[in-house]
Amino acid sequence: MRRRPLIAGNWKMNKTPQETQEFIESYLAASSEHRDCDVLLIPPFTSLDRASRLLSGTNLLLGAQDVHSAASGAYTGAISVGMLKACGCVFVLAGHSERRHVFGDSDDAVNDKLKAILGNDLFPILCVGETLEEREGERTSSVLNQQLAGGLKDISEQALESIVIAYEPVWAIGTGKTATPEQAQATIAYVRHWIEIHFSRQASDAMRILYGGSVKPSNARSLQNQPDIDGALIGGASLDPDSFAQIIDEAMSPSGEDKVC
Ligand code: PGA
Numbered sequence: 260m261r262r263r264p265l266i267a268g269n270w271k272m273n274k275t276p277q278e279t280q281e282f283i284e285s286y287l288a289a290s291s292e293h294r295d296c297d298v299l300l301i302p303p304f305t306s307l308d309r310a311s312r313l314l315s316g317t318n319l320l321l322g323a324q325d326v327h328s329a330a331s332g333a334y335t336g337a338i339s340v341g342m343l344k345a346c347g348c349v350f351v352l353a354g355h356s357e358r359r360h361v362f363g364d365s366d367d368a369v370n371d372k373l374k375a376i377l378g379n380d381l382f383p384i385l386c387v388g389e390t391l392e393e394r395e396g397e398r399t400s401s402v403l404n405q406q407l408a409g410g411l412k413d414i415s416e417q418a419l420e421s422i423v424i425a426y427e428p429v430w431a432i433g434t435g436k437t438a439t440p441e442q443a444q445a446t447i448a449y450v451r452h453w454i455e456i457h458f459s460r461q462a463s464d465a466m467r468i469l470y471g472g473s474v475k476p477s478n479a480r481s482l483q484n485q486p487d488i489d490g491a492l493i494g495g496a497s498l499d500p501d502s503f504a505q506i507i508d509e510a511m512s513p514s515g516e517d518k519v520c
């Protein structure tokens with residue numbers, strides 16, 4: 260089965276609305292159009308409205324980094340799915356490792372967020388991944404089992420069609436240490452197999468699973484060439500429009516070795 264690649268830039272806590280505008284203008288001027296992949300920008304909340312206006316009429320998609328599971332109410336500092344939808348978001352991250360490890364999001368909280376996102380007809384990107392200690396302790400599969408079972412609790416196979424999974428080893432995020440293409444492939448194949456066991460072969464064949472963790476122009480192609488990797492979730496290297504455009508060009512170029520950039 261051919262799955263449509265998704266390449267996403269997660270800006271984390273970076274860029275004002277003005278800087279967002281400058282990025283989008285220069286990205287649109289410099290990038291080549293790739294009709295066979297989805298490109299997604301995930302700016303901070305305060306830039307969503309501006310980004311949405313600038314992206315209208317383009318084929319770039321807009322997403323948010325996090326959400327609260329409640330529809331409204333006394334949750335100071337929080338943002339609801341309805342607010343994100345009104346700002347033009349299509350995708351929403353749930354369970355990014357920084358949310359889990361810095362802000363303490365539990366698997367239950369991630370599951371609640373997923374359900375709220377699906378309930379508003381938006382598309383969740385469920386992030387999973389192990390820490391270095393967990394990998395070295397050979398606990399990668401048990402961590403993934405727990406994050407997948409917790410995050411996807413009570414999700415129907417039909418709803419699963421709207422979900423994207425991002426495998427992001429915590430030890431590779433923002434560290435410059437990328438998982439090798441073989442490591443990323445092996446772990447993502449494990450995640451795909453998990454979906455097959457807990458849902459169906461059809462669901463696992465259709466599931467888009469991204470790799471994230473120090474993706475850059477020089478490694479994007481060999482990661483994307485792996486059979487189970489359907490795109491990338493990019494942090495640091497997505498902040499610069501040229502580097503983001505180069506990653507997309509590399510990932511979408513025909514199979515071959517990485518170009519040395
Ligand atoms: P990085 O971040 O590309 O800077 O490692 C990836 C992520 O956190 O999604």
